[in-house]
Amino acid sequence: MEVLKIHNLEKRFGGKEVLCGLDLSVPEHSIFGFIGRNGAGKTTTMKAVLGLLKPDGGQIYVMNEKVRFGQTPTNRYIGYLPDVPEFYSYMTPLEYLHFCGKISGMDRSDTALRSKELLELVGLGQESCRIKGFSRGMKQRLGIAQALLNRPKLLICDEPTSALDPAGRKEILDILLAAKEQITILFSTHILSDVERICTEAAFLKEGRVAVQGTIAELKNMRRSDEFVIETAKKEAADGLVKMFGDLRADECNPLTLHGSEEHFFAVMRYAAENRIPVQRIERIEPTLESLFLEVTK
Amino acid sequence: MKALFAFLQKECLEIARTGKLIILILLFVLFGIMNPAVAKLTPWMLEMLSEQLAESGFAVLDVTVDAMTSWTQFYKNIPLALIAYVLIFSDSFTGEYRSGTLLLALTKGLPGYKVVLAKTMMLLSLWTLGYGLCFAITWGYNAYFWDNGIAAHLLQSAVLWWLFGVWVICLLVLFSALMQNNTGVVLSTGGAVLLLYGLSAIPKVKAYLPVLLMNSGSLLSGTAEPDAYGKAVLAAVASVVGSVTAGILIMNKKQM
Numbered sequence: 396m397e398v399l400k401i402h403n404l405e406k407r408f409g410g411k412e413v414l415c416g417l418d419l420s421v422p423e424h425s426i427f428g429f430i431g432r433n434g435a436g437k438t439t440t441m442k443a444v445l446g447l448l449k450p451d452g453g454q455i456y457v458m459n460e461k462v463r464f465g466q467t468p469t470n471r472y473i474g475y476l477p478d479v480p481e482f483y484s485y486m487t488p489l490e491y492l493h494f495c496g497k498i499s500g501m502d503r504s505d506t507a508l509r510s511k512e513l514l515e516l517v518g519l520g521q522e523s524c525r526i527k528g529f530s531r532g533m534k535q536r537l538g539i540a541q542a543l544l545n546r547p548k549l550l551i552c553d554e555p556t557s558a559l560d561p562a563g564r565k566e567i568l569d570i571l572l573a574a575k576e577q578i579t580i581l582f583s584t585h586i587l588s589d590v591e592r593i594c595t596e597a598a599f600l601k602e603g604r605v606a607v608q609g610t611i612a613e614l615k616n617m618r619r620s621d622e623f624v625i626e627t628a629k630k631e632a633a634d635g636l637v638k639m640f641g642d643l644r645a646d647e648c649n650p651l652t653l654h655g656s657e658e659h660f661f662a663v664m665r666y667a668a669e670n671r672i673p674v675q676r677i678e679r680i681e682p683t684l685e686s687l688f689l690e691v692t693k
Numbered sequence: 694m695k696a697l698f699a700f701l702q703k704e705c706l707e708i709a710r711t712g713k714l715i716i717l718i719l720l721f722v723l724f725g726i727m728n729p730a731v732a733k734l735t736p737w738m739l740e741m742l743s744e745q746l747a748e749s750g751f752a753v754l755d756v757t758v759d760a761m762t763s764w765t766q767f768y769k770n771i772p773l774a775l776i777a778y779v780l781i782f783s784d785s786f787t788g789e790y791r792s793g794t795l796l797l798a799l800t801k802g803l804p805g806y807k808v809v810l811a812k813t814m815m816l817l818s819l820w821t822l823g824y825g826l827c828f829a830i831t832w833g834y835n836a837y838f839w840d841n842g843i844a845a846h847l848l849q850s851a852v853l854w855w856l857f858g859v860w861v862i863c864l865l866v867l868f869s870a871l872m873q874n875n876t877g878v879v880l881s882t883g884g885a886v887l888l889l890y891g892l893s894a895i896p897k898v899k900a901y902l903p904v905l906l907m908n909s910g911s912l913l914s915g916t917a918e919p920d921a922y923g924k925a926v927l928a929a930v931a932s933v934v935g936s937v938t939a940g941i942l943i944m945n946k947k948q949m
Contacts, residue, residue, distance in 0.1 A: 442949070445800050447796065447799065447800070447948065447949040448948050448949070449946075449948055464946075465805070465945050465946055466804055466805075466945065467802075468802075470800055470801065470802050471802055473800065475797065475800040477793060477796065477797070479793070480793070480797065481792040481793040481794050481797075482794060482797070483703065483706075483707065483794055485706065485707060485710035485711055486706070490706075494699060494702075494703055495797075495798075495801055497695055497696065497698075497699030497702075498695075498696045498699050498700065498798055498801050498802065498803045499801045499802055500695065500696065500802065541797065541801075545801070
């Protein structure tokens with residue numbers, strides 16, 4: 396079953412078209428990486444799913460229920476964590492979660508139980524001071540607790556790790572991994588190592604459309620073994636190889652390093668062996684999401 | 694209803710913990726004390742200045758002050774209190790848009806109209822409390838020093854000015870739903886009041902404008918009768934309902 400389905404979503408701000416026919420489907424119990432450059436339309440898509448922005452075209456379904464702008468009943472299925480969550484700084488974490496419980500329509504005892512449980516999960520169980528003094532990482536953890544409070548089916552995280560230091564990032568990713576058993580997570584980010592670490596599926600967004608979507612393995616396979624790199628010991632040797640194999644191209648930073656396509660891999664190796672060209676390094680490039688990202692968003 | 698009360702409770706906690714409640718109470722108490730105090734000190738101040746005034750050709754004769762002097766001061770000071778009130782609460786909505794705190798509440802299923810209703814309820818309750826406190830203090834001192842009986846239609850006059858405050862606050866709510874920053878809210882609210890004040894120069898429309906309620910102090914001296922404010926009261930009430938309704942409709946359709 397698909398927790399989130401987006402069909403032909405369009406959104407313009409003034410004359411600027413931010414989303415132009417975006418299609419996306421997020422299967423249940425996946426951690427779905429939503430990847431794109433700044434301004435690609437990630438936050439706009441997420442806000443449209445939450446009913447905070449009115450789309451100019453297309454449909455959004457959460458748990459097979461159509462999302463309506465303004466009054467949005469589908470938000471009962473969703474937990475939302477913005478990139479920099481802001482809370483009422485004069486409240487304590489427990490007071491804030493109780494406030495969230497009340498406005499979500501949860502009953503008092505369930506809110507109390509769930510708040511305690513979640514504050515423990517995010518490591519804020521002992522924090523009784525006001526949110527005012529919280530660090531960014533603590534706010535992010537409280538953000539996860541509030542997002543999970545009403546047991547959502549879908550957790551939407553908008554670049555949750557972008558503003559954090561490595562330790563804070565690890566903590567957030569660990570919490571998301573721990574939560575994945577019960578819920579589906581839609582996770583926007585630029586940090587591709589985070590996607591490789593926790594996501595099961597991902598989509599690359601380009602110019603308001605999904606350019607590529609699939610499981611992480613499928614995405615990596617799209618670029619499997621289509622490139623190799625050879626590094627020579629001398630500049631003349633590199634120039635000789637470029638002359639011999641026209642499609643070899645020199646690295647922008649290091650003129651001794653040449654990139655070539657898979658079809659000439661063995662021919663280049665043979666040529667290097669036959670002509671006793673001193674080679675420092677020759678290797679197939681492992682497919683990475685980064686290379687795919689750069690190619691897709693080029 | 695549960696969500697509305699939860700948000701209202703949040704609003705109360707906010708004004709208590711951010712110190713806004715204390716500031717407002719001090720402000721209205723100060724204005725409440727200032728009215729009779731200025732009246733009481735007027736003869737003494739004039740006596741102090743009598744020599745300078747005499748040099749300028751003014752003769753200070755026997756100055757008598759009474760409750761009327763104090764009430765006149767009340768109607769001079771209360772607009773300043775209202776301006777301070779509007780400035781203090783001009784970021785009630787926009788502060789939440791800017792920080793993103795409202796965004797999380799809305800994604801939890803809180804409808805926009807409940808935000809407008811809860812904030813309106815809090816703003817009007819606080820205005821009523823502050824205004825009532827200021828009025829009660831002035832009334833108490835006046836009763837102690839002089840006789841409030843000298844002022845005609847005292848309660849009607851006070852209620853009319855309170856309604857003017859309610860009208861201004863509801864404009865604040867409307868512009869807060871509409872605008873993204875508090876400078877815009879203050880300028881629009883002030884601009885709307887000034888525009889109507891300017892229009893009140895036209896004799897034919899004056900009676901229908903809520904800004905007429907600002908002159909309710911003239912009831913005290915008997916230069917006007919309460920009936921003269923009937924149309925302005927109706928216009929103010931209609932405008933209050935219209936502003937809050939428009940605020941709700943705007944908030945329901947607001948893109949965050």
